[in-house]
Amino acid sequence: xxxxxxxxxxxxxxxxxxxxxxxxxxxxxxxxxxxxxxxxxxxxxxxxxxxxxxxxxxxxxxxxxxxxxxxxxxxxxxxxxxxxxxxxxxxxxxxxxxxxxxxxxxxxxxxxxxxxxxxxxxxxxxxxxxxxxxxxxxxxxxxxxxxxxxxxxxxxxxxxxxxxxxxxxxxxxxxxxxxxxxxxxxxxxxxxxxxxxxxxxxxxxxxxxxxxxxxxxxxxxxxxxxxxxxxxxxxxxxxxxxxxxxxxxxxxxxxxxxxxxxxxxxxxxxxxxxxxxxxxxxxxxxxxxxxxxxxxxxxxxxxxxxxxxxxxxxxxxxxxxxxxxxxxxxxxxxxxxxxxxxxxxxxxxxxxxxxxxxxxxxxxxxxxxxxxxxxxxxxxxxxxxxxxxxxxxxxxxxxxxxxxxxxxxxxxxxxxxxxxxxxxxxxxxxxxxxxxxxxxxxxxxxx
Amino acid sequence: xxxxxxxxxxxxxxxxxxxxxxxxxxxxxxxxxxxxxxxxxxxxxxxxxxxxxxxxxxxxxxxxxxxxxxxxxxxxxxxxxxxxxxxxxxxxxxxxxxxxxxxxxxxxxxxxxxxxxxxxxxxxxxxxxxxxxxxxxxxxxxxxxxxxxxxxxxxxxxxxxxxxxxxxxxxxxxxxxxxxxxxxxxxxxxxxxxxxxxxxxxxxxxxxxxxxxxxxxxxxxxxxxxxxxxxxxxxxxxxxxxxxxxxxxxxxxxxxxxxxxxxxxxxxxxxxxxxxxxxxxxxxxxxxxxxxxxxxxxxxxxxxxxxxxxxxxxxxxxxxxxxxxxxxxxxxxxxxxxxxxxxxxxxxxxxxxxxxxxxxxxxxxxxxxxxxxxxxxxxxxxxxxxxxxxxxx
Numbered sequence: 001x002x003x004x005x006x007x008x009x010x011x012x013x014x015x016x017x018x019x020x021x022x023x024x025x026x027x028x029x030x031x032x033x034x035x036x037x038x039x040x041x042x043x044x045x046x047x048x049x050x051x052x053x054x055x056x057x058x059x060x061x062x063x064x065x066x067x068x069x070x071x072x073x074x075x076x077x078x079x080x081x082x083x084x085x086x087x088x089x090x091x092x093x094x095x096x097x098x099x100x101x102x103x104x105x106x107x108x109x110x111x112x113x114x115x116x117x118x119x120x121x122x123x124x125x126x127x128x129x130x131x132x133x134x135x136x137x138x139x140x141x142x143x144x145x146x147x148x149x150x151x152x153x154x155x156x157x158x159x160x161x162x163x164x165x166x167x168x169x170x171x172x173x174x175x176x177x178x179x180x181x182x183x184x185x186x187x188x189x190x191x192x193x194x195x196x197x198x199x200x201x202x203x204x205x206x207x208x209x210x211x212x213x214x215x216x217x218x219x220x221x222x223x224x225x226x227x228x229x230x231x232x233x234x235x236x237x238x239x240x241x242x243x244x245x246x247x248x249x250x251x252x253x254x255x256x257x258x259x260x261x262x263x264x265x266x267x268x269x270x271x272x273x274x275x276x277x278x279x280x281x282x283x284x285x286x287x288x289x290x291x292x293x294x295x296x297x298x299x300x301x302x303x304x305x306x307x308x309x310x311x312x313x314x315x316x317x318x319x320x321x322x323x324x325x326x327x328x329x330x331x332x333x334x335x336x337x338x339x340x341x342x343x344x345x346x347x348x349x350x351x352x353x354x355x356x357x358x359x360x361x362x363x364x365x366x367x368x369x370x371x372x373x374x375x376x377x378x379x380x381x382x383x384x385x386x387x388x389x390x391x392x393x394x395x396x397x398x399x400x401x402x403x404x405x406x407x408x409x410x411x412x413x414x415x416x417x418x419x420x421x422x423x424x425x426x427x428x429x430x431x432x433x434x435x436x437x438x439x440x441x442x443x444x445x446x447x
Numbered sequence: 448x449x450x451x452x453x454x455x456x457x458x459x460x461x462x463x464x465x466x467x468x469x470x471x472x473x474x475x476x477x478x479x480x481x482x483x484x485x486x487x488x489x490x491x492x493x494x495x496x497x498x499x500x501x502x503x504x505x506x507x508x509x510x511x512x513x514x515x516x517x518x519x520x521x522x523x524x525x526x527x528x529x530x531x532x533x534x535x536x537x538x539x540x541x542x543x544x545x546x547x548x549x550x551x552x553x554x555x556x557x558x559x560x561x562x563x564x565x566x567x568x569x570x571x572x573x574x575x576x577x578x579x580x581x582x583x584x585x586x587x588x589x590x591x592x593x594x595x596x597x598x599x600x601x602x603x604x605x606x607x608x609x610x611x612x613x614x615x616x617x618x619x620x621x622x623x624x625x626x627x628x629x630x631x632x633x634x635x636x637x638x639x640x641x642x643x644x645x646x647x648x649x650x651x652x653x654x655x656x657x658x659x660x661x662x663x664x665x666x667x668x669x670x671x672x673x674x675x676x677x678x679x680x681x682x683x684x685x686x687x688x689x690x691x692x693x694x695x696x697x698x699x700x701x702x703x704x705x706x707x708x709x710x711x712x713x714x715x716x717x718x719x720x721x722x723x724x725x726x727x728x729x730x731x732x733x734x735x736x737x738x739x740x741x742x743x744x745x746x747x748x749x750x751x752x753x754x755x756x757x758x759x760x761x762x763x764x765x766x767x768x769x770x771x772x773x774x775x776x777x778x779x780x781x782x783x784x785x786x787x788x789x790x791x792x793x794x795x796x797x798x799x800x801x802x803x804x805x806x807x808x809x810x811x812x813x814x815x816x817x818x819x820x821x822x823x824x825x826x827x828x829x830x831x832x833x834x835x836x837x838x839x840x
Contacts, residue, residue, distance in 0.1 A: 013495075233829040303494045325495065328488055333448050335484025336502030338510065338704065344498035349704045350507050351498045367487040369500025370480060372575055373617030376504055377764040378708060381771060389818055391769060407822040415492075422493045426501055432492035 005193070005228045007215025009385040011347055011420055013159040015303070016269040016362045017324075019276055021166055026264065026279035028099070029287040032075050033092045033314035034060060039130065040436075041139045041443065042069070044090050052079045057104035057126055057258030060093055068143045072127025074260030074281040076102045092314065095282075103257035111180040111253045119184045123249065126258045130317070131245035135226060135238045137439050138414035147239040149188035149230050152179070154198035154243040155213045157220035158302045162265035162276060162321050164243050165197030174250030175243070176205055181253055182241065183207050193225045198243070218385065223417045227386045232411050244320060264288065264315065268303075268324035269362045270296045285322060286312045292324065297365045299323040304419035305432070328366025335368070344368065347424045348379060372427040383420040386412065390421050394431055397438030402445055405438055415439070455479055473567040477574035505576040507706045511697035512583055512687070512759065518680055519687035520544030523591050526646045526683055544591075547647050548686055551586035554595050558602045559585075566611050575616035577623075577765070578606070584624035584759060587687035588752065588800075589631065592644040597635055601627040621807045622766045625756075625800055632800070645683035659684050660750045661789065661797070664738045677749045688755040691748075698758040707762040710771065711778035715757040716748060718782025723747040726790055739790045747786055756799035757781065766807040770817040777813055781806045 036044040043064040048054065054073040063069040075097040083092040106126050111119060120143055123129055134141035141147070154164040168175060182190050192208040199212060211229060218224050222240045232238055241249070244263060251259045260281040266274050266289060277288060285298060291311055292298055299306035301319040309315075315322060335341060342352040345361040353361070380390040388409045396404040415432040422431035459479065462472045479485070480502070489496060524540030559582045560574075567574040585602055609626035610619040632639045645659055660670050660682060672682050680690025688694075701707030723744025729736040748754065761767060761781050768777035781802050788798030 231828060233825075233832060297488075297494060299494055305492075306494060308490070308494070323494075329486040331452055331483040331486050333451075333483055336481075336500065336506055338503050338507045341498060346498035348497065348499040348504075348706070350503040350706065353498065363495040365488040365494050366484075366496070367489055368484065368496050368498050369502065370485060370487060370573055372501045372573070373615065375501060375575075375577065375617050375765055376706075377767075377769040378771065378774075379705075387821065387824070389770065389821060392818055407825065408818070409825060419493050423495065424497045424499075426497075426499050426504055428496065428500065430490075430492045 004212040007219035007385045010216035011383045012216040014360045015159050016360045017267050019265040019267045019274045022275045024275050026277035029284040031094050032282040033094045035092050036090050038317040055104040056101045068124050069129040106256045108256045109253050116184040119181050126252045128249045133240045136411035141239050145237045147186050147237045150182050150186050150190045150239045151222050153193045153222040155193050155195040155220035157217035160267040161302050163197050165201050167263045169201045171247040174247040177253050178246035178250035223414050265321040270324035297325050297327050305416045326364045328364025369428050374427050376426040379424050380421045397434050474564050501576045505579045507704050508580045511700040514693040514696045515687040518690045518693040554598050555585045556582045558599045562606045577616040581623045585627045588628050588685050590644040591647045593638050601631040604630040622760050622763045667738050688752040691754045694754045710774040711762050714775045714778030715782035718779035719786050722783045722786035753799045768810045768813050770814050773813040773817045
């Protein structure tokens with residue numbers, strides 16, 4: 001069996017506003033925040049109170065129902081505010097940062113010479129448990145599980161996403177140490193997927209099964225890679241770690257410090273200083289991009305899966321890019337006429353945009369229509385590279401039919417795998433939300 | 448444009464949430480969105496969306512129907528005027544046809560959209576665009592001589608029983624346009640077959656020969672039209688079904704725009720050709736055929752409503768098969784059965800209507816088996832991994 005993967009179905013959106021390959025130091029934010037809603041299904045239980053002094057790496061809260069998973073401070077400073085939302089749910093834990101970080105010392109540790117238990121304990125106490133995700137369900141992994149394999153994707157296919165090769169090029173040593181740690185946590189393989197840019201940087205990594213992935217988005221989604229390499233069956237657990245998060249894990253072992261470094265790319269047609277910035281997890285978005293008007297949508301993450309932010313809010317825990325695109329709250333006269341408004345991209349050919357395969361589009365947030373019943377068939381399959389019937393699975397999720405969802409492969413998908421399906425959908429249904437609710441139902445019913 | 452927008456916003460005020468006419472908002476929204484694509488923005492999930500929406504899809508199908516419709520208008524006039532033995536121009540023919548056909552279209556849209564709007568208001572959802580296509584299809588597949596009230600009644604039946612009873616657009620099992628035709632066909636057979644209905648005002652002309660080719664064949668007579676006439680469509684028949692050429696132009700647009708499934712179209716034509724070839728081979732097998740079985744297979748493809756049905760009705764995504772593999776099977780069987788019904792049952796010379804309706808009913812079954820094979824594959828994977836684990840232990 002070939003180790004390399006070629007994805008054929010999919011869609012790589014070409015958008016205006018790619019970040020230049022230039023690394024700059026981000027201005028240090030006054031405040032940083034960890035947002036518990038970023039960790040789906042985690043119910044936070046605070047361990048420190050407002051006003052507490054924190055070192056970088058000090059525990060802030062832990063997960064109430066899987067107590068081992070702890071969440072630590074990305075910077076040193078003072079806990080300024082615990083922001084609560086409806087039903088007193090904790091929305092943001094805001095930390096006023098010191099001008100200079102002082103780190104909690106966990107002690108150096110050689111991952112390849114340590115026992116799995118020691119590694120597990122080190123990951124959890126330093127807060128690195130938060131970086132380990134689990135499939136199925138796309139939630140934070142339960143440390144008690146033993147995964148059948150672990151996947152790390154260093155493949156960039158999402159629109160305007162930061163290039164993995166560029167981000168990782170100075171962090172190879174930490175990356176290797178992270179891999180050494182992960183290897184102890186599974187009886188199976190650690191699979192590392194690379195594309196052309198990251199292959200140059202990561203070719204020498206030891207102890208992994210290397211897969212070269214080519215093809216359009218969503219080839220870079222780890223779910224698609226799992227599906228092709230080691231598909232999930234009922235009851236299986238697979239863990240995934242994002243490439244740059246793995247270097248944070250590696251640094252914990254190499255230096256004994258929780259260095260929450262995050263390279264954030266500023267992208268999108270409305271962004272000014274489109275570059276890569278060295279920053280910390282949970283920075284204030286306005287410190288990075290300045291104050292924006294209402295005409296601009298600030299997205300933490302990429303245009304397909306990101307979170308909408310307002311000025312002065314905080315970048316998401318897992319996000320490594322901020323995208324700025326124009327808001328589209330304007331009317332278009334006779335927008336339904338086929339073969340008009342060809343400056344708006346369409347995967348269907350009712351717009352002539354398909355005649356310009358190299359044109360870079362400048363999309364707005366306009367829905368380009370209204371929600372309707374599901375009518376058109378065949379469009380979803382075009383951008384779904386898994387052996388899964390997308391429309392049937394969506395309908396099973398809407399109906400809450402657990403047996404059918406199981407049969408149609410709900411365990412293999414995450415909401416992000418349906419982002420493109422949602423994009424091309426003629427009926428403008430919020431499909432990622434549907435899949436998320438379907439997964440949540442599976443968690444409560446099956447677990 | 449700005450001015451129109453402002454006027455519209457003003458008109459819409461009493462329909463806003465909490466206002467006096469809130470209940471009727473779907474009706475006014477339907478009119479508004481017909482003028483302007485609304486300013487709705489994405490809130491959750493993907494922040495950008497494809498330019499396509501249901502209106503675009505439906506209007507593309509309407510555009511694809513236009514060549515066949517214009518030709519149908521001309522042909523209606525031509526078939527009538529040519530029997531009068533008087534000289535006439537192209538525009539005379541178009542004019543005569545338009546006078547016959549436009550009222551049918553108006554009635555179909557008025558009645559159908561009326562019901563759709565009423566249901567949207569009653570159920571509190573937006574008006575779906577599906578009827579834009581159905582409403583044009585229904586008059587196009589009727590004989591020109593049918594009275595307007597029958598068109599209206601067929602529309603009522605198709606929209607109420609064929610569509611809304613199942614939950615509206617996207618939920619119907621049968622193609623609504625064909626449901627309308629089937630209703631008219633079985634309720635008023637004398638208006639839907641025979642040799643009087645295919646030419647307008649046939650009673651004015653003595654000794655009119657307005658029989659369709661399939662009707663002629665079924666009666667055991669020889670056909671007087673050349674293959675070229677059949678292909679270009681200068682023959683009697685339902686309004687827009689006659690010109691295979693114009694239908695193919697529409698098909699081209701549908702396939703290029705990726706609105707109609709080329710899989711269904713291609714496999715349906717293959718299915719029809721295969722069935723035609725089987726019938727053509729009967730004499731070679733020592734069986735004596737009749738006029739219909741001996742009718743060359745390639746001519747079967749271009750007479751009657753076969754091409755129109757395959758291109759515009761079999762490809763209906765709601766009532767057709769939804770899986771890619773299923774579409775091949777579904778299309779093939781439509782072509783196959785259409786010719787079979789046409790040949791075996793001369794009382795129903797238009798086999799394609801029944802062929803498609805039959806396959807509409809079976810499309811979910813086809814999909815079920817296609818999906819079942821996917822499910823089996825997934826279960827097999829579980830079993831093989833379990834077996835591997837056991838041997839390893």
